[in-house]
Amino acid sequence: MATHRAQRRARACRIRPGQRHSADRWFAGAGRQRWQHHAQPRRWRNIRGFQSPRPYFAGRCRRQPSGQSDSRRAGWRARRLANRRRDDPTIRTSGREYSGMSTLRQPADSDDKATFLERLIFNHRPAVIFLCLLTSVFLFWQALQVRPSTSFEKMIPLSHPFVQNMMKHRNDLGNLGNTVRISVEAVDGDIFSKAYMETLRQISDEVFYIPGVDRSGLKSLWSPSVRWTEVTEEGFAGGEVIPQSYDGSDASLDQLRNNVLKSGQVGRLVANDFRSSIIDVPLQESYPDPADQGKLLALDYQQFSHQLEDKIRDKYQAQNPTIKIHIVGFAKKVGDLIDGLFMVVMFFGIAFLITLVLLIWFTRCIRSTVAVLSTTLIAVIWQLGLMHVVGFGIDPYSMLVPFLIFAIGISHGVQKINGIALQSGAADNALTAARRTFRQLFLPGMIAILADAVGFITLLIIDIGVIRELAIGASIGVAVIVFTNLILLPVAISYVGISKRAISRSKQDAVSEHPFWRLLSNFASAKVAPASIALAVLAFGGGLWYSQNLKIGDLDQGAPELRPDSRYNQDNAFIINHYSTSSDVLVVMVKTPPEGCSAYSTLSAINELAWKMENTQGVQSAISLVTVSKQVIKGMNEGNLKWESLSRNKDVLNNSIARADGLYNTDCSLAPLLVFLYDHKAETLDRAVHAVQDFARQNDKPDMQFLLAAGNAGIEAATNEVIKQSELVILILVYICVAGMCMITFRSWAATLCIVLPLVLTSVLGNALMAFMGIGVKVATLPVVALGVGIGVDYGIYIYSRLESFLRAGLPLQEAYYQTLKSTGKAVLFTGLCLAIGVCTWIFSAIKFQADMGLMLTFMLLWNMFGALWLLPALARFLIKPEKMAGKVGNSLFSH
Known part of the structure; x- marks a missing residue:
């Protein structure tokens, strides 16, 4: 019928x-x-x-x-x-009337309604799973081969003029940019004891044979190049500080004490209180392989740091409890960072467990929870494997990337599971629900991932190797999320499905009234929206005003990347307090024609610059060719202090610098001025660099130039300048790219403003938080600002795309936002809270810059989530006209 x-x-x-x-x-x-x-x-x-x-x-x-x-x-x-x-x-239309709108106007599941990509994927599901499994096995093997990879050159801006000058004259400077200083302290008494000197000799010999040490430049009291000089009635007398006749007797120790006083090494190699001495250890970036002398090996900072701990500190402090060893230097700091950063694995595990528990609570389904976590872990494995394939390793900064990929993958995975749960209530089977969700969410997810990738790629403009590798690694990571979370996850769910409990709950949520979501929907009301906008404007103004206190570079002494009570910073504080030469050295290179560094005009200019630097706030002392020349000329005149000055006689000057080893090169065309700083804070570096630049502008000549800069402080100054120039440019590029993606997607300036303005507020408040917490903008923190924008744009795109669909269905703005919260908003809220809880565990890390990153990422995740839920609907109230959108198909990408 x-x-x-x-x-x-x-x-x-x-x-x-x-x-x-x-x-x-x-x-x-x-x-x-x-x-x-x-x-x-x-x-x-x-x-x-x-x-x-x-x-x-x-x-x-x-x-x-x-x-x-x-x-x-x-x-x-x-x-x-x-x-x-x-x-x-x-x-007024009741909420019950629209309770089913989340599933209205869905296209039929026939192939004539499906896109080519959907048919390609879901009509060949076994092949998709097989290919992903095969790729996962291969990349898992590649991920196991990833090793820590940190070099000195990767962490400095190679194209900066300071660094180019240093690299050009690197052989003449004797590795002044990369040294380690080992201080051996006598706990009881002073260094003039037989036991102490024997231990110092053993340590010097042990360090001499550690791979990567530039043996020709190693210097300690036992080095033959460390000499003493005095003026006697017969002329000059001198010799090695520790002579060949030293035997540890009381007489030889007394002679050693006299030689040290005559050597001028007090405050340099010997502490001012005579309770410790230093071993200067210059390093080579590459060294011959002990097993194959024809092969060069790159210096492994982690391995070198471990050798210093095992072969030097632990070994000799155990053998001789009366000594204590302090070690500072770039290589030691990086090694400690790498060791501490492996704690990220523990924090990753904690975040994984927290996410697991919260996902089970959110989905009420073990199968979907396992599917989300599995596909997200696959994304992390793919990212690590591809990093090894393209030749990258893991460094202290790129270790952040796997966690970012996990966070972004969870964000998209939760949206997929939430969508499938909503569709399962009306679909006949899991395959139908998965296809409908793929059809609905693939394009928003793809646009969000492209926005993430574009934001990460903008970091490539920073000329620092570790940041560029971080940008490439993050871009690779978000690219693989397209395959794992946008494609593989729906295919996997089409097989395993959603539990009946989750489907029942989804059906009940679709027809139930939710007081909490109804309360939040007031953000889109005509009464609350103006107050929200006013509050946002006040927060923006206050954040912009306070962010003016944000500084570039390090704000603390020692290694700000480490905790103030870390062993490295304690060692650094010991050296600063007991020596006249700190570990922070700014090297000014004075360039002349060959044989020109000994000219009176050159030495006089160097002497004037040294005096100016020693009277600059933050400078501890300065050493140059002039320092030695004055001492020798004074000695040549019976030690009379009146003669402690430069002579205009060329022969006298040439004779006075004959023994100034390391303070000029072989053809006397380069003479370095070593400026020792109390610290490498940004303000200290700025004062020192500006003082040198001012002097150079007034005194540079065709035959004499004052070039900046070498030494670790010079490299820090160059890095700060690069970051200062790039900070604003990166933010502008990130927002231009994200706004462009939103404009292309929604083809509406109003939609673009609704998504981007909350992100701008987050960036401003993030800068204010950094200024309040005393965190400077540096290599470790600059990427977080850009990455925060990339993560936050996901929330806005998902919420607005869903809100737009309800508005085109004819719902009023507040009701449309209420339906959006019931469907997509709850996933955004859950994702933001879940990831923030996982990231906040980083705050307890022993590595301070990791704790800073955890604090900033937690703030970014929470505020981006809150901004999307609070400010986006308020902006929509003023920028969007629902009556003009009602019933129209629209011209955004989601409408086609």
Whole structure:
């Protein structure tokens, strides 16, 4: 009987046999059920448990007026209803009437409605899973080969003029940019004891044979190059500080004490209180392989740091409890960072467990939870494997990337699971729900991932190797999320499905009233939105004003990347307090023609610059060729202090610098001025660099130039300048790229502003937080600002794309936002809280810069989530006209 009735309708409507009637096609959409009595002409239909007017094309076939399409008529009715509500506030649609809107207007699941990509993926699901499994096995093996890879050159801006000058004259400077200083302290007494000197000799010999040490430049009291000089009645006398006749007797120790006093090494190699001495250890970036002398090995900072601990500190402090060893230097700091950063594995495990528990609570489904975590872990494995394939390793800064990939993957995975759960209530099976979710969320997810990738790629403009590797690694990571979380996850769910408990809960949520979401929907109301905008403007102004206190570079002494109570910073504080030469050295290179460094005009200019630097705040002392020349000239005149000055006689000057080893190069065309600083704080470096630059502008000549800079302080100054120049440029580029992606996607400047403005507020408040917490903008923190924008844009894109669909369905703004919160908003809220809880564990890390990153990322995740939920609807209230969108298909990418 029903078949006969359908045939009659088909003949009346003149449709071909086998073609479905429009009513059948409409009821085949998501969330609609068709019973046999629907063929009868009835005025009202019961759709998903609520009463609503029958669609104009359901039931009997009605002829369309000429030139008027279904979408135009539907749009006209929706706009008329919206205008009536606007004119008459008493006309209000209950939440129950729209409780099913999350599944309305879904396309049918037939292949004629599916895109080519959807058909390619879901019609070949076994092949997709097999390819992903095969790729995972290969990249897992590659990920196991990843090793820490940190070099001195990767952590400095190689194109900066300071660094280029240093690299050009690197052989003449004797590795002044990369040295380690080992201080051996006598706990009881002073250094003039037989036991102490024997231990110092053993340590010097042990360090001499550590791979990577530049043996020709190693210097300690036992080095033959450390000499003493005095003036006697017969002329100059001198020799090695520790002579060949030294035997440890009291007489030889007394002689050693006298030699040290005559050597001028007090405050340099010997502490001012004579309770410790230093071993200067210059390093080579590459050294011959002990097993194959024809092969060069790159210096492994982690291994070198371990050798210093095992072979030097632990060994000799255990053998001789009366000594204590302190070690500072770039290589030791990086080694400690790498050791401490492996704690990120522990924090990653904690974040994984927290995410697991919260996902089970959120989804009420073990299968979907395992699917999300598995595909996200696969993304992390792929990222690490691909990093090894392209030749990159892990450094102290790129260790952040796997956690970022995990966070972004969880964000997209939760959206997918949430969408599948919503669709499962109306779909016949898991495959149908997965396909509908893929169709609905693939494009928003793809746009969000592209925005992430573009934000990461902008970091490539910073000319620092570790930041560029971080940018490439993060871009690779977000690219693999497309395959693992946007493609593999829906395919996996199409097999395992969602638990009945989760589906039942999703159905109940679809028809239930939620007081919490209803409360949050007031952010889109006409009363609350103006207050929200005003509050946001005040927060923006306050954050912008306070962020003026944000500094570039390090703000603390020692290694700010480490905790103040770390062993390295304690060692650094010991050396600063007991020596006249700190570990922070700024080297000014004075360049002249060959044989020109000993000219009086050159030495006089160096002497004037040294005096100026020693009177600059933050400078401890300065040493140059002039220092030695004055001492020798004074000695040549019976030690009379009146003669402690430069001579205009060329022969006298040449003779006075003959023994100034290391303070000029072989052809006397370069003479370094070593400026020792109390610390390498940004303000200290700025004062020192500006003093040298001012002097150079006034005294540079064609035959004499003052070049900056070598030494660790010079490199820090160059790095600070690069970061200062790049900070604002990166933010501008990130926002231009993100805004461009949003504009291309939604083709609406209003939508773009709704998504981007909350991110701008987050960046401003993030800078204010850094200034308040005393965190400077440096290599470790600059990427977090850009990465925070990339992570935050996901929330805005998902929320606005869903809000737009409800507005085009004819809902008022507040009601549309309420439905958005019920579907997508809860996933955004859950993701932000879940990831923030996981990241905040980093705050307890022993590595300070990791704790700083944890604090900043926690703030970024929470505020981006809050900004998307709070500020986006408030902006939409002023920028978007729902009555103009009602019933229109729209021109955004999500409408096609």
